Amino acid sequence: MKFVKNIVYTSLLLLSMLIFQQDTTAQPKSGFRFQVSFTKTIHAKPVTGRVYVMLAKTNRREPRFMVSPTGSPFWGKNISSVQPGQEMVIDETVFGYPLKTIRAIPAGKYYVQAFINIYTEFKRADGHTLWLHNDQWEGQHWNRSPGNLFSEVKKINIDPAAPSEILLICDKVIHPVKIPPDSKWVKRIKFKSKILSGFWGQPVYLGATVLLPKEYNTHPDVYYPVNYIQGHFSIRNPYGFSTGTSQSNNRWARRSSEFSKFWMSDSCPRMIAVTFQHPCPYYDDSYAVNSANVGPYDDAIMKELIPRVEKEFRIIRKPYARVLSGGSTGGWISLAMQVFHPDFFGGTFSLCPDPVDFRYHQIVNIYKDKNAYYKEFDWLKIERPNVRSTDGNIRRTMANENLYELVVGDKSRSGGQWDIWEAAFSPIGADGYPVRLWNKKTGEINHEVAKAWEKFDIRIYLENNWAKIGAQLKGKLHIYAGSMDSFYLNNALILLEDFLKNTKNPYYDGVVKYGERKPHCWGPRGKELIELIAKLVANNAPVDDNPASRQYK
16 A cells, blocks of 8 residues: 555656646746836826737838728737826737737737827726726827827847847827818718717717718708618718819729719709718717617617707608618618618618628528637537638637637727627627627637527517517618628528518518629619619609609709
């Protein structure tokens, strides 16, 4: 027995020596790190938020503009009540993307920049106190948000294996956004929302950019249909309208120029076009829903923003004259607003909508799949793609975009696409932040959270409520997507279409179309879309509506 004990003791001793040897020889700390601070002259108060270090191989742009899911490496960590001059350390323990640690930087010369994303304290009406980036009317773009701090770009020789400290001082601040002035054609509204400010415990603003029809001011007795355009935050003119001439060969500039000529012509159907601005502390728009995490944005838009627009401009305040449109995020919002308010709007033209059936949340079935980042077989795991070209080539994976967002911000605070879906659709966690649909590092799906998402699954909502709302939606749903949508969004639309084409009492009598081998956001645009909207309005107008009165010359 004693002999056995000695063997066991000797074995344990050898094992502990082996473990100790492995611990001391595997990747010892090199002493390489970045030290970031900010000056009192640029920001006098303590800062809570997130600090980043970014590097690039070229000086084509500042590194802060070169980070992306397929871009330059960067590392980020949270900071709390940091004083001016106090150093914040980015060392090998700080998580980064696409290089997890600064130890993985190949030795060489790089352009390096530090950045500080400043958070605001929100004492919400639900009792939770959160720290989030407060939009400054830039649309939740952290790397160009007014008030955020950044350093000068330095070209530095880096050798992660050698002990060294690289000092970076944030002595520059991003300036406020300049709002374009009103013109004869374009007017802007921005106001403090009582509903949202009450929920967030901070001033929250809503806005709209309004494009007026030809000779609106010289026909004060004429009222017009309205196209409520949904999409990402923008203070640009609806449809890119401009009275100037462009010499650019850029296709977007050409489209804007062609549309503008059409809008100002006698042949353009007269209506008012309106884009909404409703950024939230999680994203550049709120998804226009009442959400536990995002707040009562649906209420604010329906009870404050739309009434404000319709009070200030001569809009026909009847359902047949209110038509929604939008693409991508705006495609989902325009479809959801029509579905959730079937008797308020007269129709929607939704292009490439975000997932309308969460059995295809892009390419993930959140209800049944175990992992969002890969599909597992007996002997291997296949990474799930996230973005593709129309020829089928993969441009990035699910893990790429999610890990990038995690470095930008934890707790769904990246301002990115996957994080806003969690903020809009997930329940609140014990810490007051959204509960993750999946583990951001591993991709493991939480099916209890997925169950909670059913409330915002448009296909499920329509199935459960068709007997009640079907008659109000008849002829109003017009949905478009490319058959090779860049984000695989056509797959969810196919599932929704399966339901719609089998509807009865009534049949939905709408449109679902696919562009063969077309990418993201295929569908009617510009002149074609305006003419479709005008046709829908005319078909549904009461007998006392006189479209000819709007086509003055």
